[in-house]
Structures are given as structure tokens and as C-alpha cells.
Amino acid sequence: MPVILFFLLGSPFTQSTKIQAADQNSAGNDKPNIVLILSDDQAWTDFSFMGHPDIQTPHLGALARESYLYTEGYVTTSLCRPSLASLISGYYPHQHGITGNDPPK
Numbered sequence: 562m563p564v565i566l567f568f569l570l571g572s573p574f575t576q577s578t579k580i581q582a583a584d585q586n587s588a589g590n591d592k593p594n595i596v597l598i599l600s601d602d603q604a605w606t607d608f609s610f611m612g613h614p615d616i617q618t619p620h621l622g623a624l625a626r627e628s629y630l631y632t633e634g635y636v637t638t639s640l641c642r643p644s645l646a647s648l649i650s651g652y653y654p655h656q657h658g659i660t661g662n663d664p665p666k
Contacts (some may be wrong), residue, residue: 576585596624597647598621598630598654599645601641602641603651605632607626608622609621609622610622610625610626637653637654638654638660640660640661640662641663642659642662643657643660643661643662646659
């Protein structure tokens with residue numbers, strides 16, 4: 562059963578609607594394993610499995626080889642905190658009220 566891997570980083574280029582399937586040998590009714598990895602302040606190219614010549618990420622690369630990779634994507638805003646709040650809540654920034662990276666006063 563393949564692992565579905567989502568890389569959601571602090572960049573508007575990391576979530577995706579275009580899927581690269583590494584292995585589609587999923588058995589009939591098996592539920593997929595889903596791993597959601599959140600990190601901040603990386604571009605989508607900052608991993609060895611995405612082609613970076615200097616940064617080595619062998620464990621993430623091994624996981625990526627057995628996963629679905631989302632290579633194109635969109636976020637609700639270019640700021641980190643409102644985008645993460647949207648991901649967690651399912652609301653747009655104007656709905657959940659977090660519109661900037663600074664904490665409320």
C-alpha cells in the first residue's frame with residue numbers, strides 16, 4: 562500500500578494539483594497511509610529528491626520514492642501564519658481572521 566506524502570512548506574509553490582505517482586500498487590479496499598509534513602521557509606527545490614544539488618535529505622527522499630508527490634499548488638495567501646490557519650481550519654483568511662504573521666495584540 563503506498564504512502565501519500567504531502568509537503569506543505571512556507572512557499573506558494575509546494576501544494577499541488579499535479580500528481581506524480583511513484584507506485585500505484587494499492588490493494589483493493591485498503592485505506593491509504595497519509596503523512597502530512599509541515600515545515601517553514603523552504604522552496605520546493607530545497608530537497609535532494611526535488612533536485613537540489615547540495616542539500617541532502619535522504620530519509621525524505623526514501624519516503625518520497627514510495628509516495629505521491631504534489632509538485633504544483635496554491636495557497637490562500639503568501640504569508641505563512643494565515644496559510645497554515647487556512648489549512649487547519651478549512652477557512653479563508655478573511656473568514657478565520659488571521660491575516661498577518663504577527664500575533665494579535
